[in-house]
Amino acid sequence: MTEQACASARFIDALRRFAFGGQQTLETDESGLRYFVNEFWTAGQRQAHRLHEISYRACFKPQLPAFFITRLTQAGDRVYDPFSGRGTTALEAALHGRAPAGNDINPLSAMLTEPRLAPPPLAAIAERLDGLALVGGKTEPMADDLLAFFHPHTLRQLTALRGWLLQHAASDPVAAWIRMVAINRLTGHSPGFFSVYTLPPNQAASAAAQRKINAKRGQTPPPRDVAALILRKSRSLLADGVPPAHPPAVLMTGPSDSAAALADGSVDLVVTSPPFLDIVDYEGDNWLRGWFAGIDPGAVPIARHRDTAAWEAFIRRTFLCLARVVRPGGFVAFEVGEVRGGRVLLERHVIAAIAGLPFDVLGVMVNAQAFTKTANCWGVGNNAGGTNTNRIVLAVRR
Ligand SMILES: C[S@@+](CC[C@H](N)C(=O)[O-])C[C@H]1O[C@@H](n2cnc3c(N)ncnc32)[C@H](O)[C@@H]1O
Numbered sequence: 001m002t003e004q005a006c007a008s009a010r011f012i013d014a015l016r017r018f019a020f021g022g023q024q025t026l027e028t029d030e031s032g033l034r035y036f037v038n039e040f041w042t043a044g045q046r047q048a049h050r051l052h053e054i055s056y057r058a059c060f061k062p063q064l065p066a067f068f069i070t071r072l073t074q075a076g077d078r079v080y081d082p083f084s085g086r087g088t089t090a091l092e093a094a095l096h097g098r099a100p101a102g103n104d105i106n107p108l109s110a111m112l113t114e115p116r117l118a119p120p121p122l123a124a125i126a127e128r129l130d131g132l133a134l135v136g137g138k139t140e141p142m143a144d145d146l147l148a149f150f151h152p153h154t155l156r157q158l159t160a161l162r163g164w165l166l167q168h169a170a171s172d173p174v175a176a177w178i179r180m181v182a183i184n185r186l187t188g189h190s191p192g193f194f195s196v197y198t199l200p201p202n203q204a205a206s207a208a209a210q211r212k213i214n215a216k217r218g219q220t221p222p223p224r225d226v227a228a229l230i231l232r233k234s235r236s237l238l239a240d241g242v243p244p245a246h247p248p249a250v251l252m253t254g255p256s257d258s259a260a261a262l263a264d265g266s267v268d269l270v271v272t273s274p275p276f277l278d279i280v281d282y283e284g285d286n287w288l289r290g291w292f293a294g295i296d297p298g299a300v301p302i303a304r305h306r307d308t309a310a311w312e313a314f315i316r317r318t319f320l321c322l323a324r325v326v327r328p329g330g331f332v333a334f335e336v337g338e339v340r341g342g343r344v345l346l347e348r349h350v351i352a353a354i355a356g357l358p359f360d361v362l363g364v365m366v367n368a369q370a371f372t373k374t375a376n377c378w379g380v381g382n383n384a385g386g387t388n389t390n391r392i393v394l395a396v397r398r
Helices: 003-017 063-072 088-095 108-117 122-131 152-168 173-185 207-217 226-237 287-293 308-325 346-353
Strands: 026-030 033-038 078-081 099-104 250-253 267-272 326-336 359-368 389-397
Touching (some): 003 063, 003 359, 003 389, 033 346, 063 088, 063 267, 088 108, 108 173, 108 287, 122 226, 152 173, 152 226, 152 287, 173 226, 173 287, 267 308, 308 326, 308 346, 308 359, 326 346, 346 389
Parallel strands (some): 267 326
Antiparallel strands (some): 026 033, 326 389
């Protein structure tokens, strides 16, 4: 057996022998595709590092990349996510001493990721915040809309902070950290956010929708101390410490089929999750974050595919690029979620998309929370009832 075949066989064997809370892995074959089902990771029981605690639409739990990073890579290996989002894979790679690599079409992704791979000391953050004169600034031309979310006093602080960040965040790691935290504190549903009560922080309402929320709840935005909230969140993010020394990160902003900064065969493991057809409106959900970070949403061509054929073609282009950057014997863990009430099995479209490319499909892992083997098994091919699962297509580069 080649070394590559041995590594694949060891991993499959580990999946078969995996037991959590006494629950053995269930292995089934559905239309020629092998599925491994278990509760391979749970958020509660295996706590994640606090640095992960920033919100992002459709992010996966850190336990997902951790599962693969710890089993399929060694210290120093390169771990890549072509749809990096908040950078869950990149951060988890750094926390394990691996070389992080991430890419996303949205510049927000690198802004959220880079500062957490090598955070500045809390004292430096506090000192920089102290030195900022946030009070007394002007509001913005689009203030009418923003005043649906923020008290005028808060908005003046935010406008001053935004202007300072646009000048300094690209060159000053402490400013970049402050921007990352501020992006995360913009809107939410508790006094820990700059805004009045609104949708959860990873989903900004439109200003019109927010005015309706305010009228319905009889609320007006209360004043907030922007610097104090940033410091408080920084303290919480840093409570578990910082990543150990690790090889330099490669963070890219661009389409998933490019990865120009990664050399051929330089990646040992890919852990990723693409947009699932058109179900998440990343542009709409991120409009306020984009405003704050100075990103023009119209300039970010986020993939949204209504039909599966176009989505398959998009996934194939991504895998063509992965065929270039992943070394022979390197693994790809490609997560898809449920769409269309379980009627469309995206993992099957992933398999179709990579047909003929130099990858061997080892199977599909299903992380099923509290599944039961008795009633209707758990129905991989018939889960219209809405079993809530992650499905990970696992492939190895030939
Ligand atoms: C499901 S989310 C990934 C979330 C990520 N796993 C995390 O934990 O944060 C999909 C990501 O794909 C990005 N995206 C959409 N179209 C893209 C494209 N053509 N190339 C690269 N990234 C794209 C979106 O901006 C979004 O961040």
